Amino acid sequence: MTSEQTALVERLRELFGAEPTLREVSMFGGRAFMVNEKMVVSASKDGSLLVRVDAGQHDTILAEDGATQATMGASRRDMGPGWIHVSPSALAGDGLARWCDVALAYNRGTP
Numbered sequence: 001m002t003s004e005q006t007a008l009v010e011r012l013r014e015l016f017g018a019e020p021t022l023r024e025v026s027m028f029g030g031r032a033f034m035v036n037e038k039m040v041v042s043a044s045k046d047g048s049l050l051v052r053v054d055a056g057q058h059d060t061i062l063a064e065d066g067a068t069q070a071t072m073g074a075s076r077r078d079m080g081p082g083w084i085h086v087s088p089s090a091l092a093g094d095g096l097a098r099w100c101d102v103a104l105a106y107n108r109g110t111p
Contacts, residue, residue, distance in 0.1 A: 004047030004088065005031065008096075012043060015100050028072060038110065040103040047088040051099050054106045055082035061102065066090020082106075 001009065009024075009031050016022050016033055023034040028050055032042040042050040050070055053061050058081040061067060067090070070083035086099055 001031070002045045002047075005043050005045045008043040008047050008049065008088075008091070011096055012041065012100070015097055016040075035104065035107050038107050040107050041100060047091070049086040049091060049096070049099060051084045051086055051103045052106060053082055053084055053102055054109070055080075058082055058084070064090075066095070 012031075012033055016035065019035050021034075021036050023037070025032050025034060027039065028042050028044075030042040030044040030050065032039050032050075034040065039052050041052070044050060061084055062069060066087040068085045068087070070079040070085040071077055072079055086095075091099065
């Protein structure tokens with residue numbers, strides 16, 4: 001892991017520490033955090049975050065500072081609605097907790 005990714009993973013562990021069903025796995029080239037066996041976020045090597053959100057709110061969430069459409073692979077293929085990439089700068093201070101709250105709200109509302 002890069003130093004940026006390690007620092008982000010440590011912050012995520014603190015934020016998700018009280019979750020009863022937390023699991024970490026390697027996924028999407030990063031370190032994913034699973035709650036209720038569903039991915040919530042994934043810490044990328046560059047310190048950015050892949051966030052799983054409600055596809056119905058995708059465009060609204062995409063308009064927020066630091067949020068862009070998530071892509072994958074060398075071809076930068078669009079991951080589709082519900083997948084948001086958040087820049088490291090948008091995760092400073094309380095930014096990370098806010099993005100985790102958005103992802104957890106979606107996670108808890110899906111079967």
